[in-house]
Amino acid sequence: MADKPLLKIENMSISFSSPDEPDIEAVRQVDLTLTPGKTLCLVGESGCGKSVTARAILRLLDKNAKIGSGRILFDEPGGARVDLAALKPDSTAMRAVRGNHISMIFQEPMSSLSPVHTIGDQIDEMMVIHEGLKPKQARERTVALLDQVGILGARERADAYPFQLSGGLRQRAMIAMALACTPNLLIADEPTTALDVTTQAQILDLLRQLQADYGMAMLFITHDLGVVAEIADEVAVMYLGDVVEQGSVYDVFAAPQHPYTQALMSSIPKMARKADRMRLAPIKGTVPSPKDRPQGCAFTSRCPYAFEPCSTVTPERTAVGANHHARCHLLTRAKAEVPA
Structure with missing residues (x-):
């Protein structure tokens, strides 16, 4: 069924521990549902817990963070349902999900991409690890992906290092890496924040087209309500770790x-x-x-x-x-x- 949820977060709370202070609760009792082909935008000011919520899905939290309660239920291809919150971050089961079925576009690609490896090598690695492709096969797929996300001279660009690319090209390369294994869920953490308005519009158009091509669910994190109006199907508004309002983009914008x-x-x-x-x-x-x-x-x-x-x-x-x-x-x- 098209409306069947792909991922459900139920009553999730996240806290951070400190040697000198009591645990600090950063996210409280969050409930979110992501559906194939739909985009849920998570909005709010900086420090409201948006990125922490997204990173919890992939179990990429800091070592002093823990999911205190709740479940993250993900329907894997083939019908198996797994609670990601119950998996260890470094477990084989979690690594099989991360990058393969659920991918993430990070906020700042310059600090997320390896500066000592070429763009092509970093994307190749995804397909070699998760899909078992030979290096030559992976490189052909990489070139095709770079071309698909609008990078001209894709074969030559695959041999470039991140510092040799502009901000917009680095963001496109990051998108290509996230799509390397055709994920069921794409998490985009403020992917247009550092870009000029023209490049931002191009990236949003690209994400919409790729979502239509792959039928994937998308969790889009932003503080720009203009972007929300353009790309969202549903909106969840966060404040200090709480989801204070949630509904369709039309309902939330027309009658907050x-x-x-x-x-x-x-x-x-x-x-x-x-x-x-x-x-x-x-x-x-x-x-x-x-x-x-x-x-x-x-x-x-x-x-x-x-x-x-x-x-x-x-x-x-x-x-x-x-x-x-x-x-x-x-x-x-x-x-x-x-x-x-």
């Missing part, structure tokens, strides 16, 4: 329910005539540190609508429409005030 989502939408610059120009509406304050997490709703200190329970009681997830929900006491109060 959580004050944080509303503030993000209000902070987007808008085109206007000179007479209608208005100052930007920034979100006051900053995201608190996870080690100083407030009680109750994490957004309380920055929320213009905060009232009594917000600072003491953690809000429950409230349905506001079909497949659209948010965590906010305002929604709970509004439902309680509706006459039976």
